Amino acid sequence: MPTDVIDQLRNYLDYAGGQTAAETLAASPARSKVPWYRRGPVLALLAGVLVLLVGVPALLLTSDQAPPAVAELPDPLDVGVERVWPDAGYPGGPDDIAAAFADHALGWTDVEVVSDPQASPDGPVWTTIRHDDSPDLEVLSVPIGAGLRVLMQVGSPGLTVGPADDGTGQQIGISRVEGSDSAVLHIRYVDPDRVEVVPVTGADLDQGRIEVDSDSLIGGIVAVYLDADGESVTAVGGHFGPFDESLIPTETTVVAPDVEDWSIVAELPVSVTSGTIFEPIDEGLVVLRGDSTTHVDFDGSTTFGEAPPVTVSAGCCGSAVAIPVGSQLIIFDAYAPGTWLLDPETVTWDQIGDRPTTGDVLGSAVIANHLYVVTASPRAGTTNAHVAALDITTWQWTDIEPVPAVISVGGVTTDGERLIVAGVRQNGNNIIVEDNRQPVAYSFQNGTWEALPDVPIDGQAATVAWVDDVGLLAWNYELDSALLGDSGSWASTGPVPMDFSECYPQSRQVDSGTVALFCGQLAYFNGASLSWSAIPTNREAKHAATSTAIYELAPASDGATLSVLSVPTAED
Amino acid sequence: LTPAEVEREFAGFVEETEPRLLRALVSAFGTEVGREATRDALAYAWENWGRVSGMENPVGYLFRVGQSRSRTYLRERVSFPEVPQRGLPDVDPRLPSALGRLSRMQRAAVVLLYVDDMPEREAAEALGVSRASIRKHAERGLAKLRRSLGVSNAD
Numbered sequence: 117m118p119t120d121v122i123d124q125l126r127n128y129l130d131y132a133g134g135q136t137a138a139e140t141l142a143a144s145p146a147r148s149k150v151p152w153y154r155r156g157p158v159l160a161l162l163a164g165v166l167v168l169l170v171g172v173p174a175l176l177l178t179s180d181q182a183p184p185a186v187a188e189l190p191d192p193l194d195v196g197v198e199r200v201w202p203d204a205g206y207p208g209g210p211d212d213i214a215a216a217f218a219d220h221a222l223g224w225t226d227v228e229v230v231s232d233p234q235a236s237p238d239g240p241v242w243t244t245i246r247h248d249d250s251p252d253l254e255v256l257s258v259p260i261g262a263g264l265r266v267l268m269q270v271g272s273p274g275l276t277v278g279p280a281d282d283g284t285g286q287q288i289g290i291s292r293v294e295g296s297d298s299a300v301l302h303i304r305y306v307d308p309d310r311v312e313v314v315p316v317t318g319a320d321l322d323q324g325r326i327e328v329d330s331d332s333l334i335g336g337i338v339a340v341y342l343d344a345d346g347e348s349v350t351a352v353g354g355h356f357g358p359f360d361e362s363l364i365p366t367e368t369t370v371v372a373p374d375v376e377d378w379s380i381v382a383e384l385p386v387s388v389t390s391g392t393i394f395e396p397i398d399e400g401l402v403v404l405r406g407d408s409t410t411h412v413d414f415d416g417s418t419t420f421g422e423a424p425p426v427t428v429s430a431g432c433c434g435s436a437v438a439i440p441v442g443s444q445l446i447i448f449d450a451y452a453p454g455t456w457l458l459d460p461e462t463v464t465w466d467q468i469g470d471r472p473t474t475g476d477v478l479g480s481a482v483i484a485n486h487l488y489v490v491t492a493s494p495r496a497g498t499t500n501a502h503v504a505a506l507d508i509t510t511w512q513w514t515d516i517e518p519v520p521a522v523i524s525v526g527g528v529t530t531d532g533e534r535l536i537v538a539g540v541r542q543n544g545n546n547i548i549v550e551d552n553r554q555p556v557a558y559s560f561q562n563g564t565w566e567a568l569p570d571v572p573i574d575g576q577a578a579t580v581a582w583v584d585d586v587g588l589l590a591w592n593y594e595l596d597s598a599l600l601g602d603s604g605s606w607a608s609t610g611p612v613p614m615d616f617s618e619c620y621p622q623s624r625q626v627d628s629g630t631v632a633l634f635c636g637q638l639a640y641f642n643g644a645s646l647s648w649s650a651i652p653t654n655r656e657a658k659h660a661a662t663s664t665a666i667y668e669l670a671p672a673s674d675g676a677t678l679s680v681l682s683v684p685t686a687e688d
Numbered sequence: 689l690t691p692a693e694v695e696r697e698f699a700g701f702v703e704e705t706e707p708r709l710l711r712a713l714v715s716a717f718g719t720e721v722g723r724e725a726t727r728d729a730l731a732y733a734w735e736n737w738g739r740v741s742g743m744e745n746p747v748g749y750l751f752r753v754g755q756s757r758s759r760t761y762l763r764e765r766v767s768f769p770e771v772p773q774r775g776l777p778d779v780d781p782r783l784p785s786a787l788g789r790l791s792r793m794q795r796a797a798v799v800l801l802y803v804d805d806m807p808e809r810e811a812a813e814a815l816g817v818s819r820a821s822i823r824k825h826a827e828r829g830l831a832k833l834r835r836s837l838g839v840s841n842a843d
Contacts, residue, residue, distance in 0.1 A: 121833055124779045125787075126711065126803045131776055132719045132769055132784075133710040133726070225789060345824055346793045 190340075192311035193221055195304035196266065197335035200353040203304070205264030210257045213265045214243040217255060221302075221340055222247070222348035240268070251294070253350050270353030275337050276429035276436075277356045278391075278406025285329045287406070288337065289427030289435065291451030291474075292321035295349045296341035303328065304335040324452040325427050377652065378668060378679040382416025388671040391429040393436065394658035398443040399460055401660055401667055401678075404428050404436070411463050416678055421463020425456045437477050441487050441508050450477050457511060468511040473502040479528025479579075481535055483560065485509050488535050493522045501526075501537065503558070520556060520565045527579035527623065529588070534559050536568070536588060540575035555580065555588070572598050572606045581623030581630040583643045589630055593621055599646065612639050613650040624661035626683045631661045638666065640684050651681065698737055702730060705747055708804040712747075712814075713754045715787065715803075716796040718767050725754035747806065748814030751796075786836035793817075794829030801826045 196203035201221070206213040210231040218224040228246040231237075238259060245253040256269040276289030290299060299316040312328070316339070320326045338353040386403050388394075393404035403410040406428045411419045426449040428436045435450040445458040446468075453470035476492040478501060487506040493499045501519035506512070519537050526539015538555035553571040558564070571578070571590050578592035583599075591597035595612040612632055619635040629643035636655030639648050653659065657670035661683070668679045689697065709729060714722030729750040733740045740746050768784035780786075787795060793815065800811040801822065812822045 121830065121837060121839055122802045124783055124837075125715075125799065125833070127776055128771065128779045128783050128787075129711040129714055129799065129803065130707065131772070131779075132722075133707075133714040134719070134723060223789065223791070345821070345828060346791045347828075 189313045189315060190300060192313050193302040193338050195302050195311050195336040195338055195353075196355075197304055197306055197309075198355070199260075199266040199268055200270055200336040200355050201267045201338060203266075203336075205260050205262070205266050207263055208265070209237060210241040210243045210265065213257045213267060214245050214255050217267060217270070217351075218245050218247065218253075221338055221351050224250075224348065250348075250350055255353075267353065268355060270338060270351050275339060275352060275354045275356075276391075276427045276434040277334055277337070278427050278430050278434075280327045285327055285331060286334065287325045287327045287427060289325050289429065289449065290316060290321065290339055290352075291324055291435065291449065292318075293341050293350055293352075295343055296321065297344040299339050299341045301326070302338045302340075304337070305330055305332040306335055307332045322452075324449050324454070378681050381414075381667075381678040381680050383672065383674070384410075384412065384416065384418060384669070384676045384678050385674075386410050386418070386669075386676050388656075388658060388669055388676045389430045391434050392658055392669070393428060393438045394660050394667075394669050395438050395440050395445060396660040396662045396667065397440045397445050397458075397460060401669075402438070402440075402445050402458065402460070403669065403676075404438055404447070406430055409458065409463050409465070411460050412678065414680075419463050422465055425465045425467070426452070426454070439480050439487065439489070441482060441506075444508075446487070446506070450475060455506075455513070469513050471513055472504050472515050475502075476524070478523060478526050478537065478539060481528055481530035482508070483530050483532065483535060488516070488528075488530075490519065490528045490535075490537055492526070492539075493524045493541065498522050501539075503535070516558065517563070517565065519558075521554075525578075525620075526575070527581075527590075529580045529582045529623070529625070531557075531582045531588075533561070536580060536582065538571060538575075538578065538580045538590065540578075555590075569600060569605060571600075572608070579621045579623050579632075581625055581632075581641075583625070583630055583641065584627075586643045586646070589623070589641060591621060591623075591632060593619065593634070597641075597648070609641070609646055610648060613648050614639050625663070626661055626666075627663045628683065631666060631683070633659055633661075642684065649684070694737065697741070698734060701733070701741070701746070705750070706730060708747055708806070709750055709754065711803055712751055712796055712799045715799040716755070716792050719769055720767075722754075729754035745810040745813055747804075748800075748810045751800070751814040752816070780837050782837055783833075786833050789836060790829045790832055791825075793825045794832065797822045797825035798829040798833070802830065 194202035194204065201217060206216050211229045214229040215227055218227045224247040229243055231241050231243040240256055240258045242254055242256050245255065253271050255267050257265045257267050259265050278287055280287045288301065297318055299321060301314040301316055303312045303314060305312060314328060316326050334356045336353065336355045338351060340351045341349040343349050395402050400414055401412040403412060404424050407423050409421045409424055411421065424436065424447055426436045426447055428434060436447060437450050438445055438447045443460060446455055448455040448471060451474050453474055455468050455471055456465040457468050458465055473491045475494060478490040478492045480487060480489045485508055487508055489504045491502040491504065493501050500521060501523040503516045503519060505514050505516050522541045523537065523539035524541050526537065529536050534557040536555055536557045553575045555568040555571060556565045557568055559566060573590060573592050573596040574594055578590055581589045583589050587599055587601035589597065589599050591612050595614055595616060597609045597612050598606045599609045600606050614634050614637040622633040624631045624633065630641040632639040632641065636653060636657060638651035638653050638659060640651055641648055653668060654670040657668045660667045664683050666681045666683060670677045706726065710726045713725045716722065717725060732753045733750055743749055768787050770784060771779050771781045796815055800806045800814060801808065808819050808823060812819045815822055
């Protein structure tokens with residue numbers, strides 16, 4: 117038994133604990149009269165002993181059962197209303213605030229911090245925190261003036277916030293990370309203004325959510341994951357309240373829909389936020405919010421049903437993924453294996469088998485009787501992108517051979533026979549670390565991946581779509597586009613007619629071409645003329661495309677307006 | 689027993705128990721909260737002496753009483769006083785900060801097992817964890833303390 121440190125500790129704690137009550141009593145002239153524990157507060161104080169609460173514990177703990185052990189909750193972090201941490205700002209540069217966060221939130225004092233060398237130190241900077249064997253933790257800090265910075269994002273996957281299933285309070289979506297056994301949430305409420313520390317059990321992590329009683333607007337949240345020994349594993353943090361617009365501009369330009377093109381179908385009694393999910397299925401449209409699932413017929417009649425079984429965030433950046441599969445819709449949380457299937461008639465959800473892999477979803481495609489979901493490589497890892505196959509007759513998941521590349525950002529499409537995946541490897545700072553512009557296609561006939569010619573446009577935030585009878589279309593957030601046609605080589609198809617913005621672009625295959633979706637904007641790629649045309653939209657709206665029509669669900673004063681636009685034909 | 693005999697019995701219990709309880713609760717919750725929790729736990733023991741006196745592991749039980757009582761203080765930052773320049777010549781001045789870098793569970797486990805020499809089963813009961821878990825917390829905590837103080841395992 118090591119006695120050196122133990123002896124020091126014993127001596128020190130005896131000193132730190134101060135005089136025991138017995139010792140105090142021994143020095144007290146009242147000793148011979150009444151024992152200290154029977155004197156009550158006044159005499160105890162007189163004796164120099166702070167026995168102020170004699171009797172109170174007995175009132176609190178009169179049960180025959182042993183008092184419960186208290187979860188070991190840390191001090192609340194200084195989580196902000198308009199920022200993640202700290203509310204008051206932290207002096208110094210990106211390295212300083214990252215190291216301070218590691219110390220305050222995770223108890224990591226010996227860390228290595230590396231800030232993005234390409235970022236301007238006067239602007240937002242991603243910084244990587246490295247500590248022992250823990251996975252790299254990336255934090256985004258921004259300057260707020262006076263030499264102070266604040267964190268606006270911590271790690272991934274993100275947290276989500278939405279209304280609780282029973283309508284009282286709120287639920288916070290939180291996923292388990294590798295090596296975590298539990299977690300502690302630091303939640304900044306706006307009214308009344310406070311930071312609450314909430315323990316999250318392993319069961320909560322398995323469920324992917326935890327409910328909190330308060331209806332107060334939530335500002336920032338920091339979640340600290342703990343292993344079985346209570347050691348910090350990593351942290352994630354996000355911001356859900358009002359943004360400080362001096363830091364993050366949120367003003368958007370609302371473009372009024374061209375009423376000559378769009379036809380209003382109905383006013384719907386559903387509200388639309390940036391987190392609302394709007395997807396088409398064969399017999400209508402589905403609107404998913406945190407508290408409700410709504411089936412909308414193409415004529416606008418609605419059927420309300422169960423709340424989604426995974427958290428659908430009211431704000432941006434939620435991790436719920438909904439994928440239409442013919443007349444049905446599946447939903448899962450990107451970071452949890454559970455998968456559910458929507459019955460559109462009853463608008464209820466049935467759980468099906470668990471997905472074999474979790475993580476950010478690159479995209480999906482239906483080929484024959486299977487839905488293929490491609491899971492991205494982790495940002496900080498080197499794992500190849502993974503493909504899970506869902507048999508849509510038995511609703512059972514299986515695997516196929518992983519994508520032969522590390523891809524963290526990209527797109528997925530199909531020509532009906534092959535699964536086509538394109539993308540690049542990025543780190544958490546959105547910096548491409550492997551500029552692999554070579555798409556790959558999985559042939560189900562021979563069960564192998566084959567490489568396609570390199571895409572000539574920047575691979576950052578790019579998407580791909582198959583245009584029937586034409587070829588593979590690629591476009592990116594810088595609004596460059598190119599087509600891989602029968603010639604076997606890529607050709608530029610010019611700029612996509614949209615405004616530059618900061619979203620991940622998406623594509624929807626339609627009868628005569630492709631509809632591009634980007635930050636509330638739409639554009640149409642004509643498969644006959646190989647040219648783009650703009651589609652005016654309400655940029656606050658959600659859009660869904662079937663093979664023949666595009667639907668717009670736009671927020672209105674009492675709900676939402678559902679409008680429809682016929683998909684342009686090749687002759688348009 | 690007469691009331692006087694009960695008081696004498698309890699006073700003996702306090703004399704024997706209090707230093708161990710105080711060390712454990714101060715290590716877990718810091719000086720101020722740890723002292724309050726110790727006194728609250730002993731006051732509870734007096735009020736429930738008939739039951740506590742018959743317990744196999746009264747210190748472990750009272751640790752949990754003190755821990756429960758300290759619930760309202762948990763948001764306060766745990767602090768440990770500096771080592772005085774006189775009076776504790778053999779204590780490394782870095783010990784308070786080293787102690788502060790341990791988790792609450794590690795501190796309590798180290799003290800209950802190694803300082804108070806509490807049997808593993810009783811310490812596990814006190815902290816509401818398995819024996820394997822408290823052993824691991826204690827080993828990790830002690831190793832961390834040793835690293836912070838620059839003491840090798842062989843020393």
